[in-house]
Each structure stands twice: as C-alpha cells, then as structure tokens.
Amino acid sequence: MHPAFSFPTRRAVLFLSCCALLALPHARAQVDRITGKPFATRSEVLARHGMVCTSVPAATQIGLDVLKRGGSAVDAAIAANAALGLMEPVSNGVGGDLFAIVYSARDNKLYGLNASGRSPLGLSYDGMKAELEKLHRPNIPPLGMLPISVPGCVDGWAELHAHFGWLSLADDLSGAIQAAEEGFPVTELIAYYWGRGVPLYRIQPGAFLETYTLDGQGRAPAKGDLFKNPALARTLRAIGEGGRDAFYKGKIADQIDAFMQANGGWLRKADFERHHSNWVEPLSTNYRGYDVFELPPNGQGLAALQMLNILEGFDLCAMGFQSAQTLHTLVEAKKLAWADRAKFYADPDFAKDMPIAGLLSKPYAADRRKLIDPQHAARQVAPGNPALKDGDTIYLCTADDEGNMVSLIQSNYRGMGSGIVVPGLGFMFQDRGELFSMQPGHANVYAPGKRPFHTIIPAFVMKDNQPWLAFGVMGGGMQPQGHVQILTNLIDFGLGVQEAGDAARWQHEGDNEPTDDKMTPTGGYLEVESGIPWETVRELRKKGHDMRYDLGGYGGYQAIKVEHHNDGQRVYVGASESRKDGQAAGY
Numbered sequence: 001m002h003p004a005f006s007f008p009t010r011r012a013v014l015f016l017s018c019c020a021l022l023a024l025p026h027a028r029a030q031v032d033r034i035t036g037k038p039f040a041t042r043s044e045v046l047a048r049h050g051m052v053c054t055s056v057p058a059a060t061q062i063g064l065d066v067l068k069r070g071g072s073a074v075d076a077a078i079a080a081n082a083a084l085g086l087m088e089p090v091s092n093g094v095g096g097d098l099f100a101i102v103y104s105a106r107d108n109k110l111y112g113l114n115a116s117g118r119s120p121l122g123l124s125y126d127g128m129k130a131e132l133e134k135l136h137r138p139n140i141p142p143l144g145m146l147p148i149s150v151p152g153c154v155d156g157w158a159e160l161h162a163h164f165g166w167l168s169l170a171d172d173l174s175g176a177i178q179a180a181e182e183g184f185p186v187t188e189l190i191a192y193y194w195g196r197g198v199p200l201y202r203i204q205p206g207a208f209l210e211t212y213t214l215d216g217q218g219r220a221p222a223k224g225d226l227f228k229n230p231a232l233a234r235t236l237r238a239i240g241e242g243g244r245d246a247f248y249k250g251k252i253a254d255q256i257d258a259f260m261q262a263n264g265g266w267l268r269k270a271d272f273e274r275h276h277s278n279w280v281e282p283l284s285t286n287y288r289g290y291d292v293f294e295l296p297p298n299g300q301g302l303a304a305l306q307m308l309n310i311l312e313g314f315d316l317c318a319m320g321f322q323s324a325q326t327l328h329t330l331v332e333a334k335k336l337a338w339a340d341r342a343k344f345y346a347d348p349d350f351a352k353d354m355p356i357a358g359l360l361s362k363p364y365a366a367d368r369r370k371l372i373d374p375q376h377a378a379r380q381v382a383p384g385n386p387a388l389k390d391g392d393t394i395y396l397c398t399a400d401d402e403g404n405m406v407s408l409i410q411s412n413y414r415g416m417g418s419g420i421v422v423p424g425l426g427f428m429f430q431d432r433g434e435l436f437s438m439q440p441g442h443a444n445v446y447a448p449g450k451r452p453f454h455t456i457i458p459a460f461v462m463k464d465n466q467p468w469l470a471f472g473v474m475g476g477g478m479q480p481q482g483h484v485q486i487l488t489n490l491i492d493f494g495l496g497v498q499e500a501g502d503a504a505r506w507q508h509e510g511d512n513e514p515t516d517d518k519m520t521p522t523g524g525y526l527e528v529e530s531g532i533p534w535e536t537v538r539e540l541r542k543k544g545h546d547m548r549y550d551l552g553g554y555g556g557y558q559a560i561k562v563e564h565h566n567d568g569q570r571v572y573v574g575a576s577e578s579r580k581d582g583q584a585a586g587y
Contacts, residue, residue, distance in 0.1 A: 037499045041578035044498045047586020051572040053558035054396040057583035059083035062175035073400040074164035075172050077408045078157045082176035084394045090193040092394040096412040096430040098156035101460045103467050105403030112295045115156025115277040117149045120266035121448045140434045142414045145265040147431035150275045158244035159277045170240030180233035183226035187581035195220040204419030205263045211421050232426025248272040259422045291462040297345040301457035304480035306337040309365030316492040324539030331508050332372040335381045342512035343383040346443035347451040358386030377544035379523040395472035397560045407458035407470040444514040453514040467562050475555030478507050482555045498575040501557040504531025522546040556580045
C-alpha cells in the first residue's frame with residue numbers, strides 16, 4: 001500500500017479489484033513469452049561493468065552516467081537517490097531518512113548505515129500529549145508539524161560519500177540539479193499519486209502549492225508534463241558545494257528554524273546541529289545456505305529474518321508455488337514475527353535491553369514455529385519470550401566495476417510526507433514521527449531526541465562468503481513480507497530475479513503494530529493480487545483467513561544479482577519492479 005493515498009478511495013479500489021478477479025481467466029497470461037515464466041513482464045538485464053536499478057528510468061540513467069564517469073556504486077546511489085527525490089517526490093526526498101547496506105569488494109565486507117533522524121528536543125512527551133489532546137486524537141497524526149523528525153538523508157549521503165565515494169559530492173548531485181532546473185517529464189504512476197496528494201497537502205502551512213503544482217494553485221503534473229523545481233536545485237547545489245554542514249549548520253537550517261517558529265513547528269537549528277548518522281553492524285541469519293542481511297532496529301528488517309528462521313522448518317517447495325498451504329505458512333510466520341515487532345522494535349539508544357540475539361536465535365524460531373496450525377489461521381498472536389531458557393518509499397541498488405554494491409532505501413514515509421514545505425527549499429519534510437507509540441512504557445514510546453520505529457529496510461544476501469544479491473521491496477509494512485516472498489521465490493522455487501519480483505504477491509494487514517494498534521478480531525486480513533490462483537484464495541478462506549483484494553499495495557522491488565559464468569567473468573543481473581515506472585540498466 002502506498003501509505004499516503006490508501007484511505008480516500010479504499011472501497012472503490014476493492015470493488016475494482018474484485019472486478020479484476022472476475023476477469024482472471026483472461027487476464028493472468030500477460031504476454032506469450034517463449035522463455036521463462038509466463039507471468040514475467042520482461043527479461044533480466046545483464047551487464048559486466050556496472051548496474052543501476054531504480055523506480056524511475058531517468059534516475060537510473062543519471063546513476064549509470066555517474067558510473068561511466070568513474071564513480072563508485074555509492075556515487076551512483078547518491079546520484080540516483082537525489083534524482084528520485086526530484087522525480088518521485090510522492091515517495092522520498094531530502095526531507096526524509098535513509099538506510100543503506102554497502103558491500104565493499106576490497107575487504108569483502110558489508111557495512112550498514114542508519115541515517116534516520118530524531119524527534120525535536122523541544123517537544124517533551126507531555127508536550128506531545130497536550131498537542132494531541134487539542135486535536136482530539138490518541139496518536140500522532142500523519143500531517144502537519146507533529147510527525148516531523150530531523151531529515152537524515154543528507155547526512156546519510158555525506159557518510160556514504162566520505163567512506164566510499166570516488167567523485168565529488170557536487171558531481172554526484174549534478175544530474176539531479178540539471179533535471180530540476182531544466183525540467184523532466186513526469187512518469188505515469190508518479191503522476192497518479194501526485195494528483196491524489198494535492199488535496200491532502202494544500203491546506204498545510206508553507207510552500208506546497210508553490211513547489212509541487214504547475215500553476216501554484218493546485219494543478220498537479222499529469223503524465224508527460226515537464227516539472228521543474230529550481231528551489232530544490234538551489235538546495236542540492238548548496239549541499240554539493242558545502243557538504244552536509246550546508247544543510248545542518250548553515251542557512252538552510254536557519255530558514256527551517258525561522259519557518260518552524262513562525263508556524264508552530266517544533267524543529268530547531270539545534271536539532272539539526274546535533275544530528276548524526278550511525279554505522280551499524282548488519283544482522284543476519286542463514287536461510288537454506290544463504291546468509292541474509294538486514295539492519296538492526298529502529299528498523300523492521302529483523303522481522304524478515306525472524307520469518308525466515310521460522311519458515312526454514314517447513315518444506316515450502318514440496319507445498320508448491322503459490323499454493324494455499326505455502327501462503328498460509330508464510331502468513332502465519334509473519335503474524336508471529338509481527339507480535340515481536342510490535343513489542344520490542346525501537347531506537348536502541350532508548351531501548352537498551354532489546355533482545356535482538358534472542359529474537360534471531362534458531363531455538364527461539366523453533367519454539368515459535370510450533371504455534372503455527374497448518375489448518376487454521378491464528379486470530380490472536382502474543383509476542384514471545386526471546387530470552388528463552390538461557391537468557392509508501394523508494395528502493396534502489398547499484399553495482400560498479402570493482403565489485404562494490406549498494407542496497408539503499410529512502411523515504412518520507414506516508415507518501416510525500418507531512419505536507420510541510422519551507423518556502424525556497426524545494427522539498428517536503430517527512431512524517432516518520434507518526435510511527436511513535438504514545439503508550440507509556442512501550443519500547444517505541446515518543447520521547448524527545450529519539451528515532452521512531454522505521455519501516456524502510458534495505459537487504460543483502462551473501463552465498464559462500466561472496467555477494468549474491470542486493471535487493472529491497474519498498475512499501476511500509478509490506479517490506480519484510482516482500483523480502484521473504486522474494487527470497488522464497490528465488491531460493492525455494494528457483495525463480496529468476498525478474499520473475500521473483502513479477503510473481504503475484506500477498507500482504508497481510510490489520511496486525512499488531514509498534515504504534516499500539518492491535519490485531520483485528522479476524523486475525524488481520526490477507527490481501528492478494530489477481531495473479532494468485534482462485535483455488536488458493538478459496539482454500540485460504542476455508543482455513544479462516546479474511547481474504548481481500550487490493551490494487552497497488554504490494555510494494556516496489558529492485559534487485560542486482562551477481563553471477564559467475566563458465567569463463568569466470570562476473571555478470572550483474574538486474575531486475576526492476578513491473579508495478580512501478582522503473583528500470584534496470586547496466587553497461
């Protein structure tokens with residue numbers, strides 16, 4: 001689900017989805033492919049020297065140009081990310097946060113970066129509570145000043161560049177700056193979300209209409225319209241010339257501080273000055289011989305690893321691809337991981353006793369696995385005891401000629417974000433603070449200077465101590481579910497990287513959440529794409545699953561796989577999300 005735009009027309013979407021299901025016998029075979037699976041939308045992209053995969057073709061080309069000019073995989077990732085912030089503002093931008101996993105070929109090592117921002121120091125828990133009481137709501141809203149936290153993206157770029165960049169930061173940002181000044185044609189899906197976003201954001205204080213509409217009055221760009229953002233070009237140029245300090249300590253921070261004070265916001269320059277990213281050790285588990293890596297909390301990557309640990313005890317291949325028993329098992333494993341996710345995942349600087357080792361342990365997974373009833377969907381799931389007996393987003397990946405690879409995800413969270421655009425800066429602030437709990441004593445409870453629970457997660461897979469796959473699936477709570485579906489498609493069912501992404505997906509919603517939401521009385525609900533066989537849907541309903549249909553709620557996928565062929569040459573194999581406007585390209 002694209003987070004910002006799910007609720008206005010939900011009933012209409014469900015109706016259209018059911019109509020699509022009725023037409024299923026005629027719709028499932030998209031094209032008559034002579035090779036590969038019939039549901040694949042395209043062949044994999046192959047290249048020897050470098051690869052860039054993003055959700056916008058023009059951004060892919062900007063990243064690829066950087067590689068061809070001698071840039072590293074990190075340079076290409078920064079360039080592509082900056083371009084996506086311009087070209088796909090419905091999902092990301094410099095007002096949001098960033099997470100990345102970098103594979104360094106020189107030392108055959110993975111590096112994890114948490115570039116997420118923190119809540120305002122000047123807004124206490126009691127202060128937040130009082131603000132929410134004025135709005136007559138128990139939780140932090142998605143729009144306005146209250147969900148805004150410090151944007152971590154720019155510092156993330158700076159950290160990545162300082163460690164792994166080969167070109168200058170100005171070189172990395174030059175493609176996005178040029179496109180912002182000259183204009184670019186808006187792609188189809190982004191235009192659709194953009195149009196739906198304007199009514200949501202136009203009432204917020206600041207420069208949303210001036211920045212993100214063609215006439216300054218409310219006309220969103222349609223597919224093919226040229227869009228310019230000269231204010232963002234100026235912001236990016238300042239960052240390229242002055243580095244991260246131009247954003248966090250200079251005039252930009254002064255402008256933000258002044259605007260927030262004048263409009264009832266809580267961020268101050270002091271919040272920007274104290275901001276820093278964290279290099280972290282990626283977490284991993286071994287799934288059938290493949291070492292899968294995710295970043296630790298405050299993100300949710302651990303949930304994907306927990307699911308894989310539980311699923312390792314089942315023979316999914318024997319159950320069958322997209323069979324009812326396979327999907328039932330996957331969904332029930334998800335529910336178990338989600339119960340732990342709701343209770344334990346939080347900013348480790350505040351949740352000092354987070355039991356990560358226990359949550360990741362194989363014995364703990366074995367205990368949790370016993371709770372899955374092969375015939376019945378669980379209606380209530382409690383978190384486990386990991387101590388045991390002994391104590392809406394963009395995703396992109398890049399690869400360069402040296403063998404370095406980047407798995408990077410960046411987001412404003414709910415669609416375009418909070419709706420707050422400071423005049424003259426050209427970007428919207430994220431609304432990530434919506435994901436704090438307001439329940440006293442909860443690991444993820446709101447506090448000043450704290451990082452909220454995060455949904456965006458990059459992933460990486462190693463095989464025999466060598467890089468095998470950089471990949472991700474954007475889309476809120478869909479992400480761990482999507483990671484597991486991609487990996488089981490690849491590892492258990494032998495699909496190629498494009499086929500693994502094109503295969504029909506499911507998403508389980510209505511579950512326990514770190515924001516205090518509890519599982520619905522029906523055990524949540526299971527949404528499936530029309531490509532899931534009707535026989536599977538029928539059998540899942542018999543097992544007690546609340547079955548629903550949805551359009552557009554299954555995330556966005558990119559991947560780069562590393563293959564070595566008979567002559568010993570490395571070949572990059574790229575895939576891009578067929579549900580998006582994206583492109584995988586290499587040279």
